[in-house]
Amino acid sequence: MSNAHPIPFRAILRHVLLIAGAALMLAPFIWMISTASKPQTEIFSSELHLIPHQFALAENLRDAFARANLLRFLLNGVIVTVSIFVLQVMVALPAAYALAKLRFRGREALFALVLFGILIPPQATAIPVFLMLHKAGLLDSYAALVLPFTISVFGIFLMRQFFKTVPDDLVDAARMDGISEFGIVWRVMLPAAIPAVTAFGIFSVVAHWNDYFWPLIVLNSEQLRTPPLAVAHFRNNEAGTSYGPLMAAAMVIIAPLVIAFLFAQRRFIEGITLTGIK
Amino acid sequence: MSDGSMTIGAAIAPAGATKRTVQAHGSRRTYSAYALVTPAAVLMLIMLLGPLAGVIALSFTDYQLGAPHFSWIGLSNYQDLFADKVFWTALRNTLAYVVIVVPGAVIAGLAIALLIQSGTSLRSLYRTIYFLPVMATLIAMAVVWEFMLHPQFGLVNGMLRGAGLPAFSWLQDRSTALYALCAIGIWQAVGFNMVLFLAGLVSIPKQLYEAAEIDGASSGWARFRLVTWPMLGPVTTFVVVISGIRSFQVFDTVHVLTKGGPSKSTEVLIHTMYTEGFEFFRSGYAAAITVVFLVFVLLLTLIKSRLADRGVHYT
Numbered sequence: 260m261s262n263a264h265p266i267p268f269r270a271i272l273r274h275v276l277l278i279a280g281a282a283l284m285l286a287p288f289i290w291m292i293s294t295a296s297k298p299q300t301e302i303f304s305s306e307l308h309l310i311p312h313q314f315a316l317a318e319n320l321r322d323a324f325a326r327a328n329l330l331r332f333l334l335n336g337v338i339v340t341v342s343i344f345v346l347q348v349m350v351a352l353p354a355a356y357a358l359a360k361l362r363f364r365g366r367e368a369l370f371a372l373v374l375f376g377i378l379i380p381p382q383a384t385a386i387p388v389f390l391m392l393h394k395a396g397l398l399d400s401y402a403a404l405v406l407p408f409t410i411s412v413f414g415i416f417l418m419r420q421f422f423k424t425v426p427d428d429l430v431d432a433a434r435m436d437g438i439s440e441f442g443i444v445w446r447v448m449l450p451a452a453i454p455a456v457t458a459f460g461i462f463s464v465v466a467h468w469n470d471y472f473w474p475l476i477v478l479n480s481e482q483l484r485t486p487p488l489a490v491a492h493f494r495n496n497e498a499g500t501s502y503g504p505l506m507a508a509a510m511v512i513i514a515p516l517v518i519a520f521l522f523a524q525r526r527f528i529e530g531i532t533l534t535g536i537k
Numbered sequence: 538m539s540d541g542s543m544t545i546g547a548a549i550a551p552a553g554a555t556k557r558t559v560q561a562h563g564s565r566r567t568y569s570a571y572a573l574v575t576p577a578a579v580l581m582l583i584m585l586l587g588p589l590a591g592v593i594a595l596s597f598t599d600y601q602l603g604a605p606h607f608s609w610i611g612l613s614n615y616q617d618l619f620a621d622k623v624f625w626t627a628l629r630n631t632l633a634y635v636v637i638v639v640p641g642a643v644i645a646g647l648a649i650a651l652l653i654q655s656g657t658s659l660r661s662l663y664r665t666i667y668f669l670p671v672m673a674t675l676i677a678m679a680v681v682w683e684f685m686l687h688p689q690f691g692l693v694n695g696m697l698r699g700a701g702l703p704a705f706s707w708l709q710d711r712s713t714a715l716y717a718l719c720a721i722g723i724w725q726a727v728g729f730n731m732v733l734f735l736a737g738l739v740s741i742p743k744q745l746y747e748a749a750e751i752d753g754a755s756s757g758w759a760r761f762r763l764v765t766w767p768m769l770g771p772v773t774t775f776v777v778v779i780s781g782i783r784s785f786q787v788f789d790t791v792h793v794l795t796k797g798g799p800s801k802s803t804e805v806l807i808h809t810m811y812t813e814g815f816e817f818f819r820s821g822y823a824a825a826i827t828v829v830f831l832v833f834v835l836l837l838t839l840i841k842s843r844l845a846d847r848g849v850h851y852t
Contacts (some may be wrong), residue, residue: 273656280649281666284724288669290692291681307695354577363570369578376585378838380786382807383831386814386824387591388584393602410580440569469674471789472807476815487676491793494680502684509677520672524665531671532732 295319295506322504332489339404340464346409355418356444376412403477421455461530486512595824602818614825626801627809635784641723646730654738668728679790682721711802718790730776737772778841806830
């Protein structure tokens with residue numbers, strides 16, 4: 260009975276603090292939606308108001324889509340992130356299986372290189388990779404956006420750790436059935452590893468959808484722009500002072516991932532915190 | 538891992554015929570192993586290890602993209618770099634950014650995780666809200682922040698004026714621009730750290746808190762100091778280093794919002810590297826900057842593995 264009082268007080272304090280913090284976190288999102296819904300005259304008024312007097316979201320969105328080919332840029336984002344992920348899995352899964360379940364000379368050395376590779380930040384290799392793509396005449400293409408990321412040492416590491424937990428009996432049974440080692444990777448290991456592959460997929464897609472550095476370096480053509488490049492160009496060239504359409508464009512660019520995240524929060528948080536291991 | 542040796546071991550007992558087939562299987566399996574790792578190994582060499590060696594080698598040359606010749610110039614790039622005021626400004630700004638963002642994002646992340654974990658209601662709602670900035674494309678949100686920090690029509694100055702406080706030209710003023718970028722950096726990193734701390738908090742055994750209570754640790758602070766903080770040791774180290782490495786790589790917000798200005802007040806290492814390497818195409822010089830950046834990042838990683846070894850004693 261004596262501590263009946265402090266508990267609700269602490270619970271209230273907890274909510275007050277967390278709501279204050281949450282307001283800070285959400286402020287940019289709310290301000291973005293608010294500005295994207297205001298007509299130009301209301302955006303440039305010194306009086307602050309959140310709810311527009313006159314709703315102009317549709318006009319701003321139409322304006323944004325008219326000034327920049329946003330659908331094309333979103334499509335580019337999908338093409339690039341999906342290609343990267345599919346190729347990463349095709350390269351990493353067989354290697355991870357061999358590292359986890361097969362014995363061969365050089366296995367320990369290869370795994371050590373994988374661990375070492377995880378430590379290399381992506382900016383470190385940018386100049387030589389750029390020069391190679393230049394020599395190969397591949398700059399300013401989808402290939403330039405995808406090829407450097409086909410190898411994910413982190414993906415190999417992650418899948419190798421997961422395959423270690425798959426029982427050897429499962430592999431042996433598959434061998435008894437006459438399935439080749441290659442077949443085992445795709446018909447036995449992949450189905451067993453779906454949760455790990457999903458987590459890795461979310462990690463990979465989010466990282467490359469949001470990547471700005473690499474597309475900025477290798478791209479020139481407008482029609483190849485990825486979503487982050489598109490926002491940056493919109494801000495630099497198109498927007499000028501028209502913040503309404505700019506905020507509408509920002510909304511469109513972040514929408515796919517944010518909506519996907521809201522629908523599958525647990526999976527997304529799992530997938531993205533994988534970077535923690537990196 | 539062990540299945541190969543087991544089957545071979547078991548095959549020693551029976552007659553030679555089975556032994557041979559098992560060995561045949563074994564060697565065929567070795568060939569498959571090489572076939573399976575070859576694509577990954579080759580790509581790793583071309584896209585990762587080769588370029589890493591390449592960037593170090595390039596830093597000793599005067600290579601420029603498009604130039605017909607280049608030559609080894611020893612440490613000249615490094616001498617030029619260390620004599621360049623811009624480099625030192627960039628290094629100082631990068632370190633300042635790291636020194637502000639890391640404690641900010643780590644302490645806030647820990648505080649939020651503790652607050653969320655201290656009650657049971659609305660846990661997943663709060664977690665979702667705080668994690669949202671991690672998900673949202675940073676470039677898009679940087680543009681939103683820029684408008685929030687707009688000197689005349691921005692939310693931040695509007696609220697400051699409303700409270701009777703002075704307003705600032707945040708990103709256009711050399712005395713505030715770096716701090717504004719730090720604030721965006723913290724805003725974006727907090728949720729990520731929070732999730733890592735939440736995972737750490739969940740794994741602390743309940744009995745430890747009960748034992749501490751029996752020993753007289755009744756206040757929340759005492760429980761934090763005696764149980765939570767030591768038990769979170771390894772996680773905290775980890776979060777600090779991860780935040781440090783990520784802060785060292787700061788580029789997106791700088792490039793889209795300030796281009797290193799005004800008057801180099803937000804120039805950071807990777808931005809200098811980008812400008813030299815991909816705008817002026819001075820590849821050799823930019824490679825030298827990359828090497829300096831790499832040294833710092835690897836240093837942080839080294840500190841992590843050192844501290845992680847020590848952290849084991851806690852648990």
